[in-house]
Amino acid sequence: MIVEDASGRIVTAGMLVSQTLAFGGVRIPAGQPELIGTRTEYRGRGLVRTLFDTLHAWSAERGHLMQFIAGIPWFYRQFGYEMAIERGGGPVIFVDAWSAAPAEPDAEFRMRPLVASDAAFAARLDAGAARRYLLTVPRDEALWRYEVEGHRATSALRQVWWIVERRDGQPVAVVSHMKRLDGRVLPVTTFEVAGGVPWRTVWDTAARELRAIGEGLADRDGKSTLRSFGFRWLGRQHPLYQVLGFTGLRRPTAIYTRVPDLP
Ligand SMILES: CC(C)(COP(=O)(O)OP(=O)(O)OC[C@H]1O[C@@H](n2cnc3c(N)ncnc32)[C@H](O)[C@@H]1OP(=O)(O)O)[C@@H](O)C(=O)NCCC(=O)NCCS
Structure with a gap:
């Protein structure tokens, strides 16, 4: 999804990738928001908040039971996410x-x-x-x-x-x-x-x-x-x-x- 300004310039963008996870062998359809970004001069105006409302609606339509994303520590908590799955850490x-x-x-x-x-x-x-x-x-x-x-x-x-x-x-x-x-x-x-x-x-x-x-x-x-x-x-x-x-x-x-x- 992209949002343009009046001149057609992209000001914010993000995408939703459909994935299948398995939890204890049980398949779980999931959505992965990715490549989230807002052009510098448009930040702080709620564009990403709006973007996530749309991505979450798409995810629900696709039957996803959960969403996951790797990103800026703590930032996505405000959109209903918790830092729940360990990532990396090997020697x-x-x-x-x-x-x-x-x-x-x-x-x-x-x-x-x-x-x-x-x-x-x-x-x-x-x-x-x-x-x-x-x-x-x-x-x-x-x-x-x-x-x-x-x-x-x-x-x-x-x-x-x-x-x-x-x-x-x-x-x-x-x-x-x-x-x-x-x-x-x-x-x-x-x-x-x-x-x-x-x-x-x-x-x-x-x-x-x-x-x-x-x-x-x-x-x-x-x-x-x-x-x-x-x-x-x-x-x-x-x-x-x-x-x-x-x-x-x-x-x-x-x-x-x-x-x-x-x-
Ligand atoms: C992070 C980023 C995507 C936020 O986009 P944005 O359009 O400014 O976000 P919004 O205006 O919708 O902000 C949503 C909320 O997050 C808050 N917020 C914005 N930037 C923040 C930051 N760096 N740290 C903490 N909170 C932040 C806003 O205050 C807003 O909260 P509010 O609605 O309670 O006021 C944008 O700064 C960006 O493109 N950064 C560079 C690329 C990047 O890091 N992408 C993410 C990769 S995981």
Whole structure:
């Protein structure tokens, strides 16, 4: 939704994304307001308050039972949201601690780009991982294909996806990272390993590759060097931290939620 002034200039804008969450396995249709902004000279006139009235009406029409948004701390409380879902908080780990071992020519695992035909494997792995968490965003095969093929190359939402596979081509893990460094940190956004496969060995392969990727990104941007892997987006609880003894969790932020029909 956009609001224009008399000359047709956009003065405030926002959108509503339909999502399906799962709470304890129960599917919940939800709406996600996004990209909220008001042109500087029009701020403080109630435009975003009006915008949210409209977005909430749309959300109700679409049958959403709740809304959620990540945004300015405390700001959205005035529109009926509470900072209820933990967001981020995973550790940051020096690359030197984990990726020094050189690649063995006959290493058991190798990493290659994830492609659309890996969607079924990724969806299965995702469903298994989801059992660890009370609240998840289920991703079926179609969504996985979208992750790989749906985002434009320039999209800020586009991540870089990898499969770790055995030498015979059997996939065993999905790994992703942001497409650029955050300062001297390569943000690792997914690390999920199939049942029965040793996480530590998979991590050894992935860490070596991720280090090379991070150093390549640092060279490309010419601004920085790679110092750490960041696991902020894996949250404060993840099996990788236990397997490798990662410590030093960060302070998480929160995702706001609004449940309009709470008594
Ligand atoms: C945050 C932003 C979207 C607010 O837009 P806006 O059109 O000025 O908001 P409104 O005028 O509708 O304000 C709604 C209420 O929030 C209050 N408010 C506005 N800016 C605020 C701020 N920075 N902190 C706290 N309260 C604020 C207003 O006083 C108003 O309350 P009231 O109705 O009780 O007087 C706008 O400042 C902006 O575009 N910022 C930059 C982009 C951004 O940060 N977007 C959000 C990303 S999550």
